[in-house]
Amino acid sequence: MGNRRAKGRNGEDPVRDYVDSDMEAPRLLTLLLMLLEWTRPGRASPLRPICDLRVLKHFIEEAKDAEAAMLTCKEGCGLPEPVTVPQTKVDFNVWERKNAPEQAKEVQSGLWLLSQAVGSLRGSVTDATLHSHIDNSLRNIFSIGQVLRSLNFQEYPPPGVGVSGAETWRVSSASELLQVHVNFLRGKVHLLLSNAAVCQQGGS
C-alpha cells in the first residue's frame, strides 16, 4: 500500500510493475487473516490467573450487605415476576464426583442466571440504596466471570432463555433472590475458585 501513488482518477495511470501484480494477492490474504484473527469470537488474550480468594471474599461480603439491605425494604423492592435462579446446595459426595469442567459449567451457568435475575430486579427497585447494592452485585457477577476466565476455565455459552432443570429453581421475592446470590457465591463459586488447577500449581 505504501508503494501506491496517491494519484486521483484523472491522473495518468501509474506504470504497473510486474512485481506488484504478483504480490497483491498475498497481501490481501494477510490482511484478511489479521482481521479475522482479531474478530475471532470466544478467544481473549490470556490473563494472569487470579488465585487470591480475597477478591471473592470481598464480593461475598458485598452480596451479604445487599441481602441485609433488602430485608429492611418494605415497598418498591419486589420482583416483577418470578425468576430462575441456580441451585446453591452442595453435597460434597455429588460435587466431588463432578470434574472441573463440569463444575465450571455449572458455576458459569448459575452466574449467568443470577445476572439475569438481578438485572430484572434492578428495573423494579425504586430505593436508591438498594439500587446501588444491586448495581454492585451485577458488577461483581461480571468480575467473577473475569476471574474464572483468568483461571483458564472453559467458557460455556449461557443457557437459553427458559431453561430449567435440576440445577435451577424459581424464586418470586427479592430477598430470596439475593439470598440465593449469597449462597451461590459462598458455595459453588468459592469451591471452584479455591480448587482451580492453575492455582494449585503455585500460580499467583
Place this chain on the structure above:
Amino acid sequence: EKKMTNDHLKKLLVYCMLCCTQKIIVQGAQTFQTKVALLRHVEPNNPKCFAEGIRDLTCFWEEDEERAGSAKQYSFIYTYQNENSSECNVTALPAAGGRILYFCRLSQTQLFVPLDIQVFRDGLLIHNRRLHIELFFLLDPPVNLTVKRTEKQGQLKASWMPPPLKYLDDSMMYEVSYVIAGTQMGQVEEVRASSEVILLGLQPGAKYSVRIRVKLDGVSYNGYWSAWTDPVLMATLPGDLDPLIVSLTLIISLILTLLSLTVLLSHRRFLLNKIWPVIPNPESKFQGLFTVYGGDFEEWLGYSAGGLCLRPAYFYSEELPAPLEVLSEVSLDLPSSPLPPKAKQAPGEDEKLKRIDSLMERWRETPHEHWLMDQLRVLHQLPGPQCSQLESQDAYVTLNAQNHSGEEPLDDILEETLPLQALFASGRTCSESHSDLGSLQQSSGSGRLSTQSSFEYPNHTWPPKGPGYTYMAVADSGVSMDYSPMSSSRIDYMGKGVIYTNEYRNEIPAHRQPIPFAF
C-alpha cells in the same frame, strides 16, 4: 503349623483392630462429650447443632429426667429447601445433673442451603429451627502443636497441623494463647489461613505456655471456637545484657553511692546521735565528784564547799536555799519587861542561868559545834562563786548594827539587833557580800519577814563585839525556812543569858517564845 500360625496372626489382627476401634470409639465419645459441654454454654437455641466435617451434622437437646421420655417418643424431622422432609433417628444418653441428652446425627448433608429442623415429642412440636450447616462448624482442635525458639531473643515459633478438612483450609482462623507458665500474664494472637506463627515481644528467659484453638473465618463458612489444645511449654532465650545499659547502670549507681556517702558524712554527727545517742555525763554538773571523790556522792556532798547551797539545789529545782546566820547578842540581864507576844519572859533568873549553863555545856560537847564552825570556816574560805551563790539568795537576815547593851530587852536583840561578830572574828575572805549574810533588817513591829525580802548587813557599823554570839543557819527552800541554831566558839558569853530563837516560816509569827537552846 503354618495354618496355626496364620490363625494366630488373624486372631492377633482382629484383636488389634478391636482395640483400635475401641480406642477410637472411646476417644470419639470423649470428644463428643467435650463438644456437647462446650455448646451447652454458648448456644442458647434448641436443638444445638454442630458439624464436625463437610458431610455430617449432629443436633442434640436435653431434658429433665422428670419430663424426659424414651427416645422413641421423639421425632427429628429435617427439610432442605425445595426438598422433601426426612427423619433422623433419635438416641438418648444420660447427662450431668440428672438430665437426659437426646441427639441425632446426619451422615450426609447439603451445605449452602437452608435446613429446617423440627423436633416432636409424642407428636407435639417442641423445637423448630432453620439453619445453614456450613455456618455451624465445631472442629477438633489442631494437632501436633510445636513451639520452638528462634535465633532472636523474645521470640517463639509455634506451628501446628490444621484439622484435616478439605476445602476449609483457607477459611480457618486460629487463636494462639501464650502466657508465662504459672501466671495469667499473656496474650492472644489471631492467625488466618496459616499453620504457623512467630510470637514476638516475649520476655527473655521466661517459660511460656502456648495453646491454640481453631474456628472458621465466617466468610463462606462459620462456626464455634474449638476446644483448646493441650499447652506446650517452651522457654525463650535468656536476655543478653546490653553493654550500654550495663555501663549506664554502673555509672548511675556510682554517682548515687557517692552522693549518699557525701550526705552521710556531712551529717554523721547527727546520724550518730540519732542511732547511738551519747549517754549524758553528769560530771559537768558535779565538779570534782568523779575526779576527786571517785564517784562517791556522799563524800562529795559532805566536803564540797557548795554543800550548803548546792545540796538544796538538787532537791529543790526552783530556788537555792540560802544559809542564814542569825546572830544574837546575848545579854546577861533578863529583860525587865515581859516580852511582847513574840517572846516570853524567862522564869527565875538563877534557875535560868543554871539551865543555860547546862545547856551550853551540853551544846559545847556536841559535834555540832565543830561542824558549824567548820561550815563557817569553809564558807569564808570558798572562792567567789560560792559566795556569789550565797549572795544571790533572796532570803537572808540582816541584823541591826546598833551596839546593844545588856539592858536592852532580849526580845529586841532577838528581833533585830544581833551583830555578826562571829563572822568578823573568823576572818572573812569573801567579798563584802558576806557581810550581808546574817543581817536582819529591822522590820516593823510586827516582825514579819518575807522570804523574798533581802537583808543587808552594814558591816561597817558593826563594831566587833565580844564573844557570845549565837547564830542560826537558815535554809530557805522557797516554801519554808528552816532555822537551826548554831553557836560560836565563844560560848561562854552566852551562858549567862537566855537565848531566844525564833522560828521563821516565811513570815515571822506574831508570837514568839523563847526556845531554850540545846547545846
